[in-house]
Amino acid sequence: MTKLEQMLDEAGSVVILGHVNPDGDCMGSCLAMYRYAKKRKPEARIWVCLKNFPEKFSYMDGFEEIKEDAGSQPFDLCICLDCSDKERLGEFAVYLESAKKSICVDHHVTNTGYAQENVVAPGASSTAEVLYGQLSEEFLDREIAECLYTGIVHDTGVFRYSSTTVKTMEIAGKLMDMGIDFTKIVDSTFFKKTYLQSQILGRALMESIRFMDGKCIFTVVKSQDMEFYGVEPKDLDGIVDHLRTIDGVECAIFMYEIDTHVYKVSMRSNYVVDVSTIAAYFGGGGHVRAAGCTMSGSIHDVVNNLSGHIEKQLLAENADD
Numbered sequence: 001m002t003k004l005e006q007m008l009d010e011a012g013s014v015v016i017l018g019h020v021n022p023d024g025d026c027m028g029s030c031l032a033m034y035r036y037a038k039k040r041k042p043e044a045r046i047w048v049c050l051k052n053f054p055e056k057f058s059y060m061d062g063f064e065e066i067k068e069d070a071g072s073q074p075f076d077l078c079i080c081l082d083c084s085d086k087e088r089l090g091e092f093a094v095y096l097e098s099a100k101k102s103i104c105v106d107h108h109v110t111n112t113g114y115a116q117e118n119v120v121a122p123g124a125s126s127t128a129e130v131l132y133g134q135l136s137e138e139f140l141d142r143e144i145a146e147c148l149y150t151g152i153v154h155d156t157g158v159f160r161y162s163s164t165t166v167k168t169m170e171i172a173g174k175l176m177d178m179g180i181d182f183t184k185i186v187d188s189t190f191f192k193k194t195y196l197q198s199q200i201l202g203r204a205l206m207e208s209i210r211f212m213d214g215k216c217i218f219t220v221v222k223s224q225d226m227e228f229y230g231v232e233p234k235d236l237d238g239i240v241d242h243l244r245t246i247d248g249v250e251c252a253i254f255m256y257e258i259d260t261h262v263y264k265v266s267m268r269s270n271y272v273v274d275v276s277t278i279a280a281y282f283g284g285g286g287h288v289r290a291a292g293c294t295m296s297g298s299i300h301d302v303v304n305n306l307s308g309h310i311e312k313q314l315l316a317e318n319a320d321d
């Protein structure tokens with residue numbers, strides 16, 4: 001029995017949390033955990049709390065039961081998934097503080113170990129992959145498989161990123177074997193975009209600027225652009241990955257305005273730059289090839305600050321050659 005299962009078996013009430021602006025891995029892991037916990041402990045009070053999540057994940061079991069507002073009642077156990085630090089729990093952090101016990105299952109190299117028990121595998125493709133290893137097969141079913149597969153697909157960019165391993169593929173294969181409609185999951189949640197999402201993507205690409213001899217690229221979506229196109233932050237998923245795949249690019253920066261002179265920054269790299277250390281330096285976190293943070297100042301300041309760190313890493317790499 002894993003630590004997670006042991007803690008689950010001992011709890012009369014459980015709350016499951018993810019990170020702010022949940023992505024596919026976060027949604028899939030939380031909803032897989034939710035159904036698993038309900039199956040394993042039918043008599044327990046089990047909640048899953050998330051906010052600002054995309055409707056495209058509504059095929060996952062339990063989606064309709066997600067609680068969007070934090071209450072004040074304490075839980076015996078708080079399970080945090082795909083969340084590297086306490087702050088990223090957002091308003092639901094109150095549940096972590098009031099819970100008798102807590103466990104975090106994650107794959108961020110920048111995880112701070114904020115829960116009582118921390119199952120963190122920085123090399124793993126996704127939290128869904130780590131979570132799979134913590135669950136007993138006897139309770140798995142097609143619905144849980146759909147959630148876990150969604151998580152793996154999203155965090156690997158459909159099995160493309162370097163974090164994809166043989167183990168990732170083996171787990172995905174086992175999940176496929178449970179009868180999930182994997183084509184539909186991939187198409188409807190990863191590739192399909194609304195007209196407006198496609199338009200803002202097009203605009204962001206058109207306005208992108210290359211620097212450092214084309215090794216770096218950045219683009220910005222301002223609040224007024226988001227208003228104009230009628231889109232929200234969750235509609236901007238995937239823009240940074242388009243930047244990353246442009247020929248010659250080593251490091252891609254995507255930012256959108258969350259307040260006046262405050263930007264949510266996403267970074268991606270291909271081979272050399274460790275973006276997690278740069279994001280962590282500016283108070284964020286993530287993975288070696290995908291990380292994010294929030295930064296203040298003018299667009300120029302933000303890009304300048306980031307490019308200093310990127311350049312340093314690129315120069316150090318060249319010196320090694």
Ligand code: AMP
Nearest residue numbers: 266267284285286287290291292293294
């Ligand atoms: P994003 O660029 O938002 O898609 O995030 C890339 C990776 O970095 C994901 O694994 C995020 O969970 C992580 N990440 C993004 N922003 C932050 C942040 N402010 N603090 C910690 N981790 C972050």
Ligand code: MN
Nearest residue numbers: 023025026082
């Ligand atoms: Mn995530």
Ligand code: MN
Nearest residue numbers: 025082127155
């Ligand atoms: Mn993840």
